[in-house]
Amino acid sequence: MDLELSKQEIGKRLIRLRNSKGLSQDDLAKSINISRPSLTQIELGNRNVSLNELQKLARTLSFSLNEFMAKDFELNQNLGTPEEKLPLIEERISVPTLNIDKFKNVLLYILEHCAGKPNVGETVLYKLLYFSDFNYYELYEEHLTGAKYKKLPYGPVPQKLDSIINQMIDDNQLQRIKTEYKGFAQKRYIPLQKADLTELKASEKDVIDKVIEQMSDWSAKAISDYSHKDLPWEVTEDGKDISYNLAFYREMPYTVRVYDEDFDD
Template sequence: MGNELSKKEIGERIANLRLKNGFSQDDLAKSIGISRPSLTQIELGNRSISFIEMHKLSMVIGFSLDDFASANFYHNQHLKLPNQPEEAIIEERISVPTLNINKFKNVLLYILERCSGKPNVGETVLNKLLYFSDFNYYELYEEHLTGANYKKLPYGPVPQKLDAVIEQMIDMKQVEIIKTDYRGFPQKRFVPLEKADLTKLKASEKDVIDKVIDQMSDWSANAISDYSHKDLPWEVTEIGKDISYELAFYREVPYSVRVYDEDDN
């Protein structure tokens, strides 16, 4: 099969079958005895899959190798084995983010502590700093930082419930909003009125946030928006839809913050 299909084609077909049959990457990787990063690299076409691994995949998902290699693969709507019932499909278990309001507030306050004095850091830049902190952390550690949901909007990813959290923080005298102009455009700025409680942030969390701030906090709103538009999780999501954290595992350089070893098992 390796002579007929490229690694990229094989990876795309495996990803198609995995999603169609409701497997998360983690579940499928465990079921065939490889690591999640290894499966990610297979699906991206960056790692070859052995015959034994391919055979295990066919048994777990339920498809024939002939169907898999067929030129009509994408036209075949039923790749299950003949005796496999429809109800045998495994329900997909994806890590659903749940907003940790206290963690979100402390991350927000920490970013503002370091960045609110920069004239370019208005609402647009702040949204992107939060987004990359959350998604970079998830890609590295496979767990949520703040658990915020991000929606794809025309100007980039925007954390949901941000307005409600900010209103609460204003009432609690934790931040204030200043409306100003920056280079001729109206700008909403957030000023911290208290320091973040760093005891609420793990060293690994603070490290990820610091790296995002160091890389992007001096960028203009246009520059950081353009950069976010080329990040795969935002790029492949439909306008107005929530951006799945799982898509962080499909990032490539320069967006990927995790080094994947081809033989990482």
């Protein structure tokens, strides 16, 4: 048995095996009697997996430890299934498609509730949009606005935002103003019309409302610092798009799902 595999490679192999069995992280964690966050860390390659845990995983996922730990491990061979009959097993890929009308209404909805707060300039607004989008995706596995976010030094920033805002200003939906907050210049946006609530589902409004309630009073520095510790932003390379699927690997206090944590590691 080759024990020189990296934690990252072990995690990738477990993800593929779990997906091939159609198991969620929660299902697999329960079956081997560890917490879901612990399994998440194993799959991400951030946590060592013990021999006892590997044995439990082998029983649950029906693999041979010797084959699993070999450098030339092949999923097709492991499952005993002819290659031509085995579907390609990959991590679920989420390719968001921007819904411009939904994005505009989410932006207007947030501004209706927050534009009067002196701290809500561009920096805070970007983060409120980010957490609304990623929290919704984590909860419902569906995109809210479909906006793509890029990892930039000051935190996640929705792409195409400038062009959308300029279009909304031209259409008299928004007004841009420049103000000063605690000695710093900032850009703020005032809504000139209300969001079309028929465009927002109750579940979407609920997620946005919770983000507003939690974060809309935070300073730009506080919300930026908080966003920098959110796993999707933290593990993404600088300048790259942030994958929505990384939201499923969040832990407290960032995760918005409620998981059963009655299992000990």
